[in-house]
Amino acid sequence: MHGRLKLRPPDAARRRQREEKLRLYGRPWTPYWGRGRPPAQVLSLTGSVLAANPDVGTCWNLRRRALDALGGDWVPGELAFVASCLGVNPKSYGAWHHRAWLLGHARAPPAGREDRALCERLLTSDPRNFHAWEHRRALVSREDPDSELAFAGDLLSRDFSNFSAWHHRLRLLLPAGNLPPDRLKAELELVQNAVFTDPTDQSAWVYLRCILSRATPPPRIICVYVNREDATLAVVFSRPVVVTPDRPDLTATLDGSALEGAWRSGEGRPRPSHTWLLDLPRPAEAPPTEQRPRLHLGVTWEPDSAHRQVTLLPDQDEAWWQEPIVARELFWPEVGVADPQVLREQVETCRELLELEPRSRGCLLTLSLLLSALDPLGHAHEARQHLQHLKEADPLRLGFVADAASRLEAALGVLGLGAGPGPLWLRLPEKALTSLPLAERLVLVTHLDLSGNLLRSLPRNLGALRCLQELDLSRNRMSDLGPFPPLPRLERLRLDGNPISHAPALAPLAACPRLARLGLAETPLSSAPDGPAQLAQLLPLVDVAWT
């Protein structure tokens, strides 16, 4: 036909390109390995491969070897080469690694301007290039943060849904410790702009929670408990720690002289744990009450040189030291660095937004956390309500919300606890708990009622409950006990109405020395043919109530 264009088959051009590429890759690699090759030749050979595909790690390695052998200042040229490779694949691990290596090797470290410009260029085209972010962070770590803040701010002004840019800001601001009030105010304003513009975007909410928070404090001793009958000293920490038996950071003294013996974890395994136990020397024969010695115990935690003392009088069976509870620490460890006035302002802003957007999940969560941090008992009702709405608004994260609600309930329970001596009850029935946080704060609790909740397992740090005598877990979701720690004083345990169907699931209970009664009514195990018999074998001393 006249005037029609004649074309090669449509894929011909592409195929030719691919063939050319394949030919390059398919070239035998042996020449590169030759040790005797002059470095310049290795550089040009690897250069041609890497320019086409910067992900050939072998070539980068060969290149580094060749560069080491090469004299002269090759850093600038090599930096330019890496930049061109990053143009081919901006997320090439090999190229970024090579660049970092180069900067480490430069005799006079080049001013980071070019590298920053490179990062800026790459981050403008792809704000999520984590390699570029990491590189940039390394570059600017020692510099004035203001220009970097402006840079992150500029990226945010283009699109504030940029977790990396928020994070960059946070990293720049936080090392300064507590933010000066005017800076904090500016940041909060930025966040407000973002959350009011788009409350569904979580990045700004996350940043808001972070900027109001502080670095998690280092672990410290919150409770020292000694029991004469058990002849055990228990030290409970705010966060899990490791105490190595041969070189412990934790030392104890009895009447001034160091106590020998190995610390063991309250969880029954040598891992980071809230509770650490030490056996006291036990007199061969228990003396009558009036002749019992007065025990003076001291505990020292090396990392913060804290020294705690407990004195056990002759007429006492137990003694303890406990840190007074700071309410807002219980709720959300991260929120609460800021001045209460700032928190109150944020609460007002969130309430205002919530009126416009009653189903904004970032807002509901942040508001409930802020309220609990401000005045937990006074705002308990409102905080519960927000969490309930959050469950409805965000069905995909039910578990997360349920855990947050559990924490709220547990914390409120801890705050309402009396102080011994004598029986100490903690009643948390029908609270829809899915987890039991803050067990490390329950050392003195003797009776714990968790019936009618949604628990599937118990936390490992349950081992902190040194005084627990009665535990009611009836009508939960437990199919086994999991890593149930040995509880020294546990006498009665109710597991009625839990889906426990195998006797071995209850095996950990054998480690509880005083367990006398076990309730297993309405469990699958009670109707299993050989269930009772198996259990009797496992727990011969326990009186099991099957109905």
Place this chain on the structure above:
Amino acid sequence: MADNLPSEFEVVVLGTGLPESIVAAACARSGQRVLHVDSRNYYGGNWASFSFSGLLSWIKENQQKTDLGDECEDWKKLILEDEEAIPLSRKDKTIQHVEDFCFGDQDSAEGVEEAGALPKLPVLGASGAKGVSLESEKECPAVESPCLEPESREPELGTEPVGATEGNGAGTTSGTESSPGESTLEVGQTEAAPSETPTQEPKKITYSQIVREGRRFNIDLVSKLLFSRGLLIDLLIKSNVSRYAEFKNATRILAFREGKVEQVPCSRADVFNSRQLTMVEKRMLMKFLTFCLDYEQHPEEYQDHESSTFAQFLQTRKLTPSLQHFILHSIAMVSETESRTLEGLQATKKFLQCLGRYGNTPFLFPLYGQGEIPQCFCRLCAVFGGIYCLRHPVRCLVVDKASGRCKAIVDHFGQRISANYFIVEDSYLSESTCTNVCYRQISRAVLITDQSVLNTDAEQQVSILTVPPVELGKPAVCVIELCSSTMTCMKDTYLVHLTCPSTQTAREDLEPVVQKLFNVNAEKETENEELEKPRVLWAVYFNMRDSSGVEKNSYSGLPPNVYVCSGPDSALGNDCAVKQAETIFKEMFPAEEFCPPPPNPEDIIYDEDEIEPEESGLSNPAETKPEPSAEGSSDGGAAAVTKEE
């Protein structure tokens, strides 16, 4: 030289406006032989852009209402007995009421010449133009502009691949897998272009400077922007015509409220960065805009207001007055009194959907002016063999009495050129053909000013501003302000286009708006407020005929194979022209694809003989694989094979 023009074509297109050019390109692309002529000496018809001096001569031409007396009727001899002639109009009557004003010292500009002007191109003056143009045409060949010559097709394509494969390499190879358009349409980043030195105090630009720098101006007769998800952008991408043009994002949307110009936050980033909105306003605005994006999914939100106007609907949405103003006039850009809720929602949705494709506003502007776009399509047409002739008036259409179809045209040389299909721009039709047609008018004003209507830190801004009507029943005025980096005006000036559907003459329609926004008192020192406003250096008003929306059957006596393209419409986008072109093309060639992507230049076979070795090579890939050593000479090798054969 009239003999040079072939006398048989498949498609003859009269007029080089946007719709005609698109049809011409589509026809040539699908392999038709196309003749594309224009009686004017420039491309684009009423879609054209002019340099300053070009615009001045255009104004002169349109102000002189000379009638061309009936002259030689020689062409009538060419009409056979069984044929009938439909005479075409000889004079363009689409422009009226042209008034130009200079607010500077015009006298000082006398004798000043445009710098770098070519030695007096033959300008088609209306008076006595006949003789001049005929003479000049004898000197230069009728087939215009060497780059569009069909003969030059080969070097054209031969050089293209180099640039195309290097620049667009990624786009052409990986483009097909994921959104080919996005990667190939390049938006020009000319932020730093002409004004590098910050001007502390605004320089006084004089008229003589404007004349001297006249070539810096590219003044559009129609003022339009491209919606970044509009039909024209889609077509530019699909047909790959986008490679012939560069674009710049409109940088901001403005509103005129309570006598002040304000920036409208329309995208998410704008709302986030805005300092004028309160937190609650931000939320309410975002909430409403998010709703508009998928309003169809929430009929319960607007059903009760379907019968009321969009403005009334906005009042029910807890939006502050300023937000209502922004949405109604600057985002939806619909009438306050007439537009219903649904119309407003549709317009808002369209605006929002266009956001973010190329930037923070929904609009693109072609560098060097809107007049580039028709020329880009002409270029595609020429690349695929279309023949171009400017300054080529056509006397009549020749209709076969028996079949009632148009057979040919007779041009001003009396040459008869036959074809199967004829595309005629509306202004070419004579009054007798258009007796029943009722045209609308567009009021236009073009101003050259010395500063922007809203000065900010960033100097180079492309702004669009809608000024709501002053009185009821009047249309809103669309103002587009272009900065010098759009390559449409000289440094330190702004080019301002005002457009609205006419109710009176252009000046009567638009002067009130001009007076509100600008300082038109030339040199007088007036109140401070006036001083802050930009000074108008030069202005022109004119009315342009709006032939869009005319049904084909309202033209009397047109054969079925003659298709009429309308001139520019008053809308902001170009959808109307693209739709029209596609409809016409589909009617002519229902089986052909409309402007398919052109082939990769590498894949075009120019030399028939070349096919042979290539084909055999493909069937046996091992042989064609060049040796590593002979990389560079593989082309030469292929050539050698052909020679041997």
